[in-house]
Amino acid sequence: MQVEVSSIGGKWTILAPQGRVDAHTVDDFETAVRKELAAGARWLAMDLASVPYMNSAGLRVLLIALKAVRPLDGGVVLVRPQPQVQEILEISGFMNIFSVVADTDGLS
Amino acid sequence: MSIKARLLLVLIPAILILFGALLLLSFRQSEHTVLTQINRESYELARAHAREFDILFESSRQVAEGIATSVGSMETLTPESVDLLLQGTFSRNPGIYGSTISFVPDKTPLGRYAPYYCRAAGGDLKFQSLADPAYDYTRWDWFRQPLADGRGHWTEPYLDTGGGDILMTTYAYPVWHKGELVGVATVDIALTELVDRLERFAGRRGGQAFMVTEAGRLIGRSRQVSGQLMSNESFWDIAERSSDPHLKELALLLRDPEPNFVDMTDPYTRRPSLVIDARIESIGWTLAIIAPRDVVLQPLIQLRNTVIPIAVIIVGLIVVLLLAVSDSVTKPLARFLGQTDNYSRGDFAERLAEDKGPREIRRLAGSFNRLGQAILDQIENVKTSTAQKERYRQELMIAADIQRSILPRQFPPFPELQDRLDVYGYYRPAREVGGDYFDFLRLPGGAVGFVVADVSGKGAPAAFFMAMARLLVRAMAGRGYSPAEIARRANHLLFEDNEAGLFVTLLYAEYHPATGRTRLVSAGHNPPVLRRADGRTEEIRPNPGIPLGVMPGAHYEVMELTLAPGDTLVMYTDGVTDIQDAQEEDFGMTRLCDAAGAAPAGDAQAMADAIVAAVSAFAGEQPQPDDITLVTLIRRGGEAAAAGPEGRPEEVIQMVLPARTGVLARVAMMVESAAREAGFIRSEAERIVLAVDEVVSNVIEHAYGPGTAETFELRLGTSDDALRVTVTDYGQPFDFDAASRRYDGHATPDQPVGGIGLFLVREVMDEVRYEPDTVDGNRVTLVKFRKIDDAPAKDEVQD
Incomplete structure (x- = not known):
């Protein structure tokens, strides 16, 4: 699965998984998230517009991300x-x- | 009284009597023999003596007559010739004591002439003249009598004073000479010597001898008072005068001319005596011998004195032997007494010696010992059977526990279906544990199952068999098999593991709450009764199959019917119909139908109670031979059966998939498709997909570990009102419950990252069950019921 990564205003890093996030694909998502965190990203926006399905595996990655940035x-x-x-x-x-949020425009 | 005393009391008198009789008889016999002998002997002796005397007397007479004849034949009578004659006579006849020829003084030339010769002491001949004036022979009877009557005469015995004190008797005979009586010739016989001889003879035999003259004078010393040889007085006169009967008897005896042998009392000595007599014919005397009895029978008395001590000794010996024998009987009895004491104390192990005593005692001892052994064995048997009963009782308790745990206890069993059905189960065991059971099951697809069954046999084996049958039916029903398939598979499995040869008759009803559609299968079970809402009843007769566990490969047919609202299906075991009243008549189907028809409608328990009441009233006091089981199922609510669509059986999709995450998308598609097929709206379907996805993902990630080539099984069962999903893996079981509890739905940023998936599954599905099983596979079962009132059409419009 592909995860598109972009940024807005230098603060927000936007990660957009392309497709189902399940046990089969979640590794790609997790890898992408960990990579951005390692690069120092503190504000993450998960763009889920292209994710028709997500299970608890995706939720787990979201929780990992949250746990990582909260101390920062x-x-x-x-x-x-x-x-x-x-x-x-x-x-x-x-x-x-x-x-x-409804879209990335409101992020600052 | 002891046996010993009794033996002695009976036997000793008997022996004494016997011996006494024997002795008495032998004494009598020997006495008789002795007496007979004595009789014969004494008689002969007495006769011999009498004859000897007789001969003496007779010859003396002849001598005297010979002398007389000789004198008569003389030409001339001279003193010389007469003396010569006398002398010659003497020399020729030694038995003669004395002799004379005395002449009548004036008849012959001899004048007064009476020469007398006798034997002097030493045997010399002695002459004496009787013409001595002092004697004057002409005055004496012996001279006068023959001259008077011209015949010979014997004189009475007399004591010869002339020639010495000799008792003698004389025969005197007249002498004729030339036609004239001229004198008398006499011969004297000395009696003293004869009597002496006789008395000596009798004395040697202990008796006394005497003679009695014709005139009754007794000759013999023993009979005289003063030691005289002869009595002066006649014995006849004495006896005549005497009042002594013995004396009279003796006189009578002696006067009897016949010889006698008489046992009588001696009148003189007063002793019992034997009297023998014999007549001396020539002189008319009687010769008698008297002997005391005891003297005569002396040998007999000696015999008695010898025999009686011997008899006493023999009797004594017999008594001693009797005592010994009775001891040999009574001593073992004492042993037996001791043995019975042992037995009464409960000591049955003691044994008597079987080799002591007589055969009967040995056999009795053997019998006693066998009795003891038999009692011991019996006690052992009783112990064993008591233990067996105890084991049996415990077995029954276990079986009862099993049965209690088997029977549903909660009513209603399906609370969520209360508006669709009312069901009640009644069970009354005949004894501690019966073979009946009933069961209610929830089936995949929203239907429910009802089981009524009767296991052959009683006790623990039957209870285990029942538990096995129940589990098999539950397992098969849980997998969504049709009733016929459930019966077929349960039968197969029960048959395979049925060493006890048990079987179970079973009625299985699959009921669809939404429609009232009911599918029945019977494995040799009683046909149920359908009670219509209006009270009419009918027997429902599914094709009766073979009881489960009897025959491999048996097939079962399903019968379908539809319950209208208010209809009741009455299922039961044969304990209901087979119960009998006092007249041994069965309750039967007709009464069951009547009872069901008369029962109040609308409440399953009330209906069951009414039927049970009818059964109890029918049976009265009769014992209940078999378990009574009754299940009543009433359809509630809804429209008439005709209004609803016929339900359909669960459709099953089953597949085996590789345990790789690559299959997840396919699984999601299939689950969604099946859920929609089952009538779920899309959002519901998506949630079901999520739940299944979580479970399958969990299996793939955790059951086998990464990179394995394992598989898992996915089963999707769709029915009118539910979707049932089963995921089976063959990997490591895990603690499903603990994993489910790791997340409770209250999210925080600090929470651990696990447990969310299972939380989601629980949130989404109506039922979630995890059954770890390393053999048949760990199974996760997910059930989602379709809400009855959901209208699929509405949702379709939204799409």
Whole structure:
């Protein structure tokens, strides 16, 4: 699975997985996230517009990212999750710890 | 009284009587023999003596007559010739004591002439003239009598005072000469010597001898008072005067001319005596011998004195022997007594010696010993059987526990289906543990299953068999098999492991709550009763198959019917229909149908209770021979059966997939497809996909470890109202419950990263079960029920 990485205003690093995030693909996602964290990224925006499906494996990567940036006063936002992902976020209670935004434009 | 005393008391008198009788008889016999002998002998002796005397007397008479004849034949009578005659006579007849020829003084030229010759002491002849004036022979009877009557006469014995004290008797005979009585010739016989001889003879035999003259004078010393040889008085006169019967008897005896042998009392000595007499014919006397009895029978008494001590000794010996024999009987009895004491104390191991005593005692001892052994064996048997009963009782308790754990206890069993059905199960065992059971199961696809079964046999084996049958039916039903397939597979498996030869009749009903559709299969079980809502009843007769466990490869047929709302299906075991009343009539199907028809409708328990009440009333006090099991199923709610679509059986997709993450997308597609097929709306379907994905991912990542070429099994069962997903892997089991608890849905930034997947699964699915099993595979079962009122069409529009 491919993960597109970009940045906005030098602060936000945007990671956009392209496709299902499940046990089969999650390694690619995790690798990309760890790579950005290692490069010093503290503000991560997960663009989920191209993710039709995500399971707990994807949630785990999101949690890893959050745990990594919080001590650095950083943050993780989820951008444009599709309905299935939105639902899993709700069911799992992750909506309580992640903020969701409609697009990357509002990020500063 | 002891045996010994009794033996002695009976036997000793008997022996004494016997011996006494024997002795008495032998004494009598020998006495008789002795007496007979004495009789014969004494008689002969007495006769011999009598005859001897007789001969003496007779010859003396003849001598006297010969003298007289000689004198008569003389031409002239001269003193010389007479003396010569007398002298010659003497020399020729030694038995003669004395003799004379005395002449009548004036008849012959001899004048007064009476020469007398007798034997002097030493045997010399002595002459005496009887013409001595002092004697004057002409005055004496012996001279006068023959002259008077011209015949010969014997004189009474007399004591010869002239020639010495000799008792004698004289025969006097008249002498004729030339036609004239001229004198008398006499011969004297000395009796003293005869009597002496006789008395000596009798004395040697302990008796006394005497003679009695014709006139009754007794000759013999023993009979005289003063030692005289002859009595003066006649014995006849004495006896006549006497009042002594013995004296009279003796006189009578002696006067009897016949010879006698008489046992009588001697009138003189007063002793019991034997009297023998014999007549001396020539002189008319009687010769008698009297002997005391005891003297005569002396040998007999000696015999008695010898025999009686011997008899006493013999009797004594017999008594001693008897004592010994009775001891030999009573001593073992004492041993037996001791043995019975042992037995009564409970000591049955003691043994008597079987080689002592007589054969009967040995056999009795053997019998005693066998008795003891038999009692010991019996005690052992009782112990064993008691232990067996105890084991059996415990077995029954275990079996009862198993059965209690088997039977459903919670009513209603399916609370979420309360508006769809009402079911109740009743069970009453005949004894401690019966062979019946019933079961309620939730089936894949939303249907429910009901089982009523009757296992052959009782006790623990039957209970285990029942538990096995129940588990098999549950397992098969849980896998979504059709009722016929459940029966077929359960039968096969039960048959394979059925050494006890048990079997079970079983009725299985698969009921679809939404539609009332019911599929029945019978394995040799009683046909259920359908009670319609209006009270009509009918027997439902599925093709009766073979009881489970009997025959491999048996096939079973399904019968379908539909319960209308308010209809009741009554399932039962033969304990209901076979129970009998006092007249031994079965309760039967007809009464069951009647009871079901009369029972109140609408409540499963009330209906079951009513039927049970009818059964109990019918049986009365009769014992319940078999378990009674009753399951009542009532369809509730919904429209009439005709209104709803016929339910369909679960459709199953089953596949084996490699345990690689690459299959996840395919799995998701298939699950979604199946969920939609089952009537779930898309969002529901997606959630189900998520749950299955989480489970499968977990299996792939954790069961085998990375990079393995293992597989897992995915089974998707779709039915009218549910989707049932089973994921089976053959790897390591894991602690499903612990993993499920790691996340509780309250997310925090600091939480651990695991456990979220299983949380999601639980959130999404209605049922989640994990069954670890390293042989048949660890199985995760996920069930999602479709909400009945969800209208699929509405959701389709949204798409």
